[in-house]
């Protein structure tokens with residue numbers, strides 16, 4: 001089951017500058033900065049009530065964020081939905097005809113297991129499913 005919007009991901013060119021900018025915008029600082037080597041990204045998270053804003057900066061030239069900024073510039077990159085069982089949701093959405101970008105849930109930032117859906121199957125919006133990792 002999809003429970004809520006967990007976060008909105010925004011691609012930025014310079015995460016230090018954008019952390020300062022969003023800190024001014026929200027009136028509070030990010031609660032974490034985290035690199036995800038496997039994705040070639042540096043991320044930061046701002047908590048806003050029930051939901052979050054994630055900033056993403058490319059840490060390698062070949063990362064998906066680098067390619068996104070090259071094509072479209074900075075801006076909203078994805079919307080992440082929290083699910084209670086990621087394997088079940090992946091199976092359900094695949095059966096519904098959505099194109100999954102990974103066949104297995106993988107590790108993401110902020111203690112999550114994640115899976116992306118191809119934007120061509122979701123009206124142009126990159127969708128991330130995420131589930132909090134149990135420790």
Ligand code: ZN
Pocket residue numbers: 007008009054078080128
């Ligand atoms: Zn995300």
